[in-house]
Amino acid sequence: MHYPIDFKDRFEDTLLFWMERFIRHKLNSLSNRQVKDKDRLAYVIKKLTLGTDSIEELADLVKEARNAGLIGINTYFKPLEKLYRYLIMMGPASMKEIDEEMIVDFLTSETGGLSDATKKNHRIAMINFFAYIDKQNLDDSGNAHVYRIELKNWGGLKGKSGQKLPEYLTEDEISKFLEAIETYPFRSDVAARNRLIIKIILYTGIRVGEAIGLRIKDIIPEKDIYLIKILGKGNKHRVVMIKSKHIKSDLQEWLSLRNCENELLFCNKKGTTLTQAYISRIVEKILMSAGIRKEKNGAHMLRHSFATLLYRKSKDLVLVQEALGHASLDTSRIYTHFDRDKLYKAASIMDDIE
The missing domain is CATH 1.10.443.10 (Intergrase catalytic core)
Structure with a gap:
C-alpha cells in the first residue's frame, strides 16, 4: 500500500510513521531462522501495523523483536533512532526538505569516532530507509517523491569500509x-x-x-x-x-x-x-x-x-x-x-x- 510522502499533519509524526513501516518491512525480510518466540514476533508486527506514539515505543518494539530472535534489526533501527532525534532537532516542516546533503551532515556529526564497520552500517541503514520510502510513497495524482540517497561521496567512509580490530582477552x-x-x-x-x-x-x-x-x-x-x-x-x-x-x-x-x-x-x-x-x-x-x-x-x-x-x-x-x-x-x-x-x-x- 502506498502513502503520500507527508502522510501526517506534523513532520515528527510522519517521520515516525515511515520508520514504523520500514522496520515492519525489515522484520518481514530479515532471516527468521533464529526466531524462537513466534507469538512475540507476531505481537510486534501487529503493534507496528497499528502504529506507535513515540520513538521510545518503537524502540521497545524493536527490542522485543530482537529478543524474539531477529538480531539483525538493530543494524537498521539504531541509526534511524539517531536520525529521528537529529531531524527533530533540525526542525524541517516536511519530509520533502530532507535531501542527501542533510543526511551527510547527520552522518558526519553522529558517527565521529566510530569504526568504519559501524559507519558502514549507518550508511546502509540510510540508503535502505530512503530507498524504501522512494518505492512506497505516492500522492493522489500518482506521483512519487524520490530521494535517491546514495551517499557515494560521503567523506566519513570512502571505498571499502575497514574493520575495527576486535576486543579480545589476553x-x-x-x-x-x-x-x-x-x-x-x-x-x-x-x-x-x-x-x-x-x-x-x-x-x-x-x-x-x-x-x-x-x-x-x-x-x-x-x-x-x-x-x-x-x-x-x-x-x-x-x-x-x-x-x-x-x-x-x-x-x-x-x-x-x-x-x-x-x-x-x-x-x-x-x-x-x-x-x-x-x-x-x-x-x-x-x-x-x-x-x-x-x-x-x-x-x-x-x-x-x-x-x-x-x-x-x-x-x-x-x-x-x-x-x-x-x-x-x-x-x-x-x-x-x-x-x-x-x-x-x-x-x-x-x-x-x-
Missing part, C-alpha cells in the same frame, strides 16, 4: 576470567547453566546465537571430548569439539535441573530461549568481578578471544575459518593482525642497515 585475562566464572555468586538454580554456556562459547568460539540455540541432541560425548553440532549462519552445519574436562561437571549438574521446551539445552525459568543480551550481561558482570576492563564487554568478545588465541598458536587461517564458521577466509583474516611474530619481523627489517 591469555592472562582468560585465566582470570575462568577463575572468576567458578567463583561468581550465581543463583544456585542457574549457576551450572551460566558457567556451561559461557565456557562453551569461550572454548569453541561459537556465536552467542548458536550457543543459545543448542539442543540436547547437539552435544555428543565421545571419549574425552564432546562433539557439538552447530547450525550457523545461512543454515550451514559444522561440528566443534570441547574437552569434557572443561564442562562435564557443569553439564551434568545443569541436565539434572533443566526444564526446557523443545529439547533446548539452555533456557530461562519459563523454559524458553535465553537472550543474547542476558548472556552478555553475565559476561560483563564476571569480567568486572575479575577486574578486567574492555571497551566492549559483551559475550561476542569471547569468540574473538578464542579466534585470536587459535590463530596465534596455530598460524592456520583456514583452521580459524572452519572453527568459527566464516563463509569467507577474508572474514577470518582480521585475526592475522595479532600475529606478533610477523609484526616483529617487520619491525626488524631495518636492523642490518643500522
Whole structure:
C-alpha cells in the first residue's frame, strides 16, 4: 500500500510513521531462522501495523523483536533512532526538505569516532530507509517523491569500509576470567547453566546465537571430548569439539535441573530461549568481578578471544575459518593482525642497515 510522502499533519509524526513501516518491512525480510518466540514476533508486527506514539515505543518494539530472535534489526533501527532525534532537532516542516546533503551532515556529526564497520552500517541503514520510502510513497495524482540517497561521496567512509580490530582477552585475562566464572555468586538454580554456556562459547568460539540455540541432541560425548553440532549462519552445519574436562561437571549438574521446551539445552525459568543480551550481561558482570576492563564487554568478545588465541598458536587461517564458521577466509583474516611474530619481523627489517 502506498502513502503520500507527508502522510501526517506534523513532520515528527510522519517521520515516525515511515520508520514504523520500514522496520515492519525489515522484520518481514530479515532471516527468521533464529526466531524462537513466534507469538512475540507476531505481537510486534501487529503493534507496528497499528502504529506507535513515540520513538521510545518503537524502540521497545524493536527490542522485543530482537529478543524474539531477529538480531539483525538493530543494524537498521539504531541509526534511524539517531536520525529521528537529529531531524527533530533540525526542525524541517516536511519530509520533502530532507535531501542527501542533510543526511551527510547527520552522518558526519553522529558517527565521529566510530569504526568504519559501524559507519558502514549507518550508511546502509540510510540508503535502505530512503530507498524504501522512494518505492512506497505516492500522492493522489500518482506521483512519487524520490530521494535517491546514495551517499557515494560521503567523506566519513570512502571505498571499502575497514574493520575495527576486535576486543579480545589476553591469555592472562582468560585465566582470570575462568577463575572468576567458578567463583561468581550465581543463583544456585542457574549457576551450572551460566558457567556451561559461557565456557562453551569461550572454548569453541561459537556465536552467542548458536550457543543459545543448542539442543540436547547437539552435544555428543565421545571419549574425552564432546562433539557439538552447530547450525550457523545461512543454515550451514559444522561440528566443534570441547574437552569434557572443561564442562562435564557443569553439564551434568545443569541436565539434572533443566526444564526446557523443545529439547533446548539452555533456557530461562519459563523454559524458553535465553537472550543474547542476558548472556552478555553475565559476561560483563564476571569480567568486572575479575577486574578486567574492555571497551566492549559483551559475550561476542569471547569468540574473538578464542579466534585470536587459535590463530596465534596455530598460524592456520583456514583452521580459524572452519572453527568459527566464516563463509569467507577474508572474514577470518582480521585475526592475522595479532600475529606478533610477523609484526616483529617487520619491525626488524631495518636492523642490518643500522
